Amino acid sequence: MAARIERGRLLAIFAHLFSTYGPQDWWPAKTPFEVMVGAVLTQHTSWTHVVRGLERLGARAPLTARAILALPETELADCLRPVGYFNIKARRLRAFCAAYLDQGEQNGLSRLTTAELRHRLLGVKGVGPETADDILLYAFDRPVFVVDAYTRRIFSRLGELAGNEGYETIRHSLETTLGPDIALYNEYHALIVRHGKEICRTKPRCGECCLADCCAHPGSSSQG
DNA sequence: TACCAGGAGAAAA
DNA sequence: TTTTCTCATGGT
Numbered sequence: 741m742a743a744r745i746e747r748g749r750l751l752a753i754f755a756h757l758f759s760t761y762g763p764q765d766w767w768p769a770k771t772p773f774e775v776m777v778g779a780v781l782t783q784h785t786s787w788t789h790v791v792r793g794l795e796r797l798g799a800r801a802p803l804t805a806r807a808i809l810a811l812p813e814t815e816l817a818d819c820l821r822p823v824g825y826f827n828i829k830a831r832r833l834r835a836f837c838a839a840y841l842d843q844g845e846q847n848g849l850s851r852l853t854t855a856e857l858r859h860r861l862l863g864v865k866g867v868g869p870e871t872a873d874d875i876l877l878y879a880f881d882r883p884v885f886v887v888d889a890y891t892r893r894i895f896s897r898l899g900e901l902a903g904n905e906g907y908e909t910i911r912h913s914l915e916t917t918l919g920p921d922i923a924l925y926n927e928y929h930a931l932i933v934r935h936g937k938e939i940c941r942t943k944p945r946c947g948e949c950c951l952a953d954c955c956a957h958p959g960s961s962s963q964g
Numbered sequence: 965t966a967c968c969a970g971g972a973g974a975a976a977a
Numbered sequence: 978t979t980t981t982c983t984c985a986t987g988g989t
Contacts, residue, residue, distance in 0.1 A: 783971040789987070790970095824969085824986040832972085868972050888970050933970055 745900045747917045753898065754924070756951055757931035764930035767878035772846055774803050779874040780833050780866060785824050786937070793823035805837035805845070832866025839864045854882040869907045877929070883920035886929045887911050890936030898951065 768787070769775045774794075781790045794803070797819040801807040808816065817830035839860075843849055849857060857880060861872035869887075876882040887910045896903035901910065918924060935951070 779970095784969060784984090785971090785986085786969055786988085792987095822986065825971090825984050826986080828972085828984055866972070870971065874970085886970090890970065929970090936970075 745895070745913055745917055749900070750914070750917055753894075753951065754928050754931070757935055758927065761931055761934050764927060764934055766926055766930040767874075769878075771803070772879040773805065773840075775879040776836065776840070776875050777803060777808075777833065779871050779878070780836055781820065781823050781829055782874075783825070783829070783832075783868075783871060789823050793820045793826075796820070796822065805840045808837045809834060809841070828866075835865045836867060850880065854880075854884065857882065858884070869911075873911070877922070877925055881922055883915070883922050883925060885911050885914040885918070885925045887914070888929070888933065890932050891929070894932055894936065894951070 767775045767778065769778055777797075778787075778790055778794065781793055797803065797808070797816070800815065800819050801811055811819075813830050813834060816834065817826045820826040820829050820833075823829055840849075843860060844851075849860070852860065854876060858872055858876055861867050861875055862869065867875075873884045873886040876884040877886055887907055892901060892903060892905075892910065895901040895910075905913075
């Protein structure tokens, strides 16, 4: 069954988050390619660790697909040590760089439709739905809502999701309800991550944070 | 000391 | 097809 969330409620939650945290100015990267590298590295890892990895990598080679591919995998893995899962991520990053060059880099990929681009990204080993959608939204400015663990957790706590919906179900529901709004998706996901990092880990129950007012919704279960 | 973090793929059931 | 396991460092 498809998840259904009211548009007004989604916008109210967004307004609460925005008034609490302000603009997040995402993604924290200098170039679209750096966004892509960050998206691969941040899998199941906090951004502070990714920054360290990027700094080590940047000290060893320019942040380009060719330069990364020119590094031996063991050396790349050593750069990525602070990120965690460094052996796996070195393999995944190399696979991504190879695919990126193969598909014509930024210019070649930019010509594809969002659906085609998403399909190509998901075809790269190590790029799953969330990583692909991070790249689509923040590197290619495509109207794709990124669903991550925090998105699922927060909307579940607010009673908007059961919590066991599939990734595509949640994404489709959010995109259908909100309409294709790149700026809104960009800020919403950034705010969800900010809220998740600051609040969800320390306050286990819904209603103990800036979203308390939103918890008054009749459908809210408020069970953490 | 133990738990968890902005996932994804492979293996097992 | 679904569930479980593995990858790994570093902060709390």
